[in-house]
Amino acid sequence: MRMVVIASGGGSNLGALLDYFDAPDAAAVGRVVCVASDKASAGALDRARARGISTHVITDPRDGLALRSMLLSFDVDVLVLAGYLKLVPSEVVSGWPGRIINVHPALLPAFGGAGMYGQRVHAAVVAAGARVSGVTVHFVDEHYDRGAIIAQWPVPVFETDTAADVAARVLRVEHRLLPRAVHAVCNGTVSLQSDGSVRGRVPMPPSLDAPHDEFSLPSDS
Numbered sequence: 348m349r350m351v352v353i354a355s356g357g358g359s360n361l362g363a364l365l366d367y368f369d370a371p372d373a374a375a376v377g378r379v380v381c382v383a384s385d386k387a388s389a390g391a392l393d394r395a396r397a398r399g400i401s402t403h404v405i406t407d408p409r410d411g412l413a414l415r416s417m418l419l420s421f422d423v424d425v426l427v428l429a430g431y432l433k434l435v436p437s438e439v440v441s442g443w444p445g446r447i448i449n450v451h452p453a454l455l456p457a458f459g460g461a462g463m464y465g466q467r468v469h470a471a472v473v474a475a476g477a478r479v480s481g482v483t484v485h486f487v488d489e490h491y492d493r494g495a496i497i498a499q500w501p502v503p504v505f506e507t508d509t510a511a512d513v514a515a516r517v518l519r520v521e522h523r524l525l526p527r528a529v530h531a532v533c534n535g536t537v538s539l540q541s542d543g544s545v546r547g548r549v550p551m552p553p554s555l556d557a558p559h560d561e562f563s564l565p566s567d568s
Contacts, residue, residue: 411436
């Protein structure tokens, strides 16, 4: 599968994806052919250039026809949003149904929607007094954070946590869950059905089979 990754920031999730798909078994399933961003200065573009991957700057995120044309030029099979903060236009969503994947730093449908991204999410989690947050990987539709869920993983929130503590703990799980979910979609283990349901599940490594073992102490943040 030919993948395009879109990111608005530094691209740490992009880095995790690239490292994961460097492995021979994953490389046989998919590869990143282009990295795009709505910000010309985004670190994600620098990460791509360092690896010799094509880059593209999205000049108008609302221009669905232009974005669709760019994706078609790369003959893309799967589009991955890795920290992309803009709404994907309907022209793109309709062109790749069940092939657009996003990662969100909370357990949707909680703490999602327009304006809920990055530190805003973690600050809202702490302010609400929640004791569990986590990561959601989902298919993308025409609305923020409302597409069918592919996989979720819980992360504990401790009484003494700041938003930065939660963010660091959640990000480590993002780096592990997103690549595995993308792999599962690329190889057909997980797919979006015509009725909007998701078939299949993302295979988890043993270290993710007991979610609280790795994150059992506040000092782990």
